[in-house]
Amino acid sequence: MKLKNTLWILVFLNLIFWNFSYAQNYHSVDSIVDGYSKDLNDADELVKLIYKDFSRPDEKARAVFRWVATNISYDVSLAESMNYVSKNAFSYKTEKEREIKDKKFKLDLVSSTMNTKKTVCHGYAALMEYLYLKLGLEATIVFGNLKADPSQIGEMPDVTNHAWNVVKIDNNWQFVDATLAAGFVSSKTNLFKFYFNDAYFFTNPERFFLNHYPTDEKWLLVAKSKKDFAPLPVYFGGYFQYNYEIIKPESGICSTKDNPNLIFAIRGLEEYDTISYSSSIDNTKTYLDQKNDLDFTIPILDKKNSYVTIFVSGRIIAIFKII
DSSP: OHHHHHHHHHHHHHHHHHHHHHHHHHHHHHHHHHTSOTTOOOHHHHHHHHHHHOOSHHHHHHHHHHHHHHHOEEOHHHHHHSOTTOOOOSOOSSHHHHHHHHHHHHHHHHHHHHHHSEEOHHHHHHHHHHHHHHTTOOEEEEEEEEOOSGGGTTSOSOSOOEEEEEEEETTEEEEEOHHHHHEEEOTTTOOEEEOOOGGGEEEOHHHHTTTEEESSGGGOOSSOOHHHHTTOOEEOHHHHHTTOEEEEOSSSEEOTTTOSEEEEEEEOOOTTOOEEEEETTTOOOEEOOOBTTTEEEEEOGGGTTEEEEEEETTEEEEEEEEO
16 A cells, blocks of 8 residues: 555656646747747748757747747737728638638738738737648637727627637647737837737636637637626736736726725735736826735725726736726
């Protein structure tokens, strides 16, 4: 009996060590990919490099993600000129015609993205899909709704405004969003800034759901619905990057009729983290005193019909709607 228990302990420890090494290996993957030429503009040449340097499917997936997210910038001008309501870039009369035009559109998009080194979400997703498929990985583009603006809080995710990918690794579909991983558009300058966010690689479905809702609900990969998604607050990249977990409020819509205060609780804070908030009414940042090592109180009676933004150590993590 003792021998059996000892064997189980050894197996358990080996699994822990293997999983730790498995995760740590991505640092070496990133390092190798970061050494690739910044002037690379041929997707097939990139495939050859990745195929030569990596053998594990997850490493190939990571290599693609790292290269795309650190070399392709978001095209702000193109985004502002586009109509996000529709993802259709061409018209067609038959399914066969649709397939032919779709294939050509994707290839053209991949080529232009590699050459210009800038694109919007559809271009990121098309390039990711192309590279994954060329490397022998099963992958596809997923279209859907990204909750990125406070005006979306409480709205059903019926508008298609974003594209991301799923890639199959060890018979499990994994989420990747190279667009959000690449960086952000500055609210002050309206310019894109590279800022790699590792949290959008192989994101847990429960976490990914917090700001992504697919048009085809088979890609939810979690037992959720539009009714669950609609009232969620807007979560920002820092929330995912630092692995925070907001415990309360459970809804992104806070009513002054129910409570004069917004009781805010969050897990994952470090010892010297600070919590602050601002309201869309005056944009003044107010720092909060921590109590019970978890809960923070934000008075909202004077903030009706506004949005409250939460910061952790100066980083925006979420926005709530006050009614």
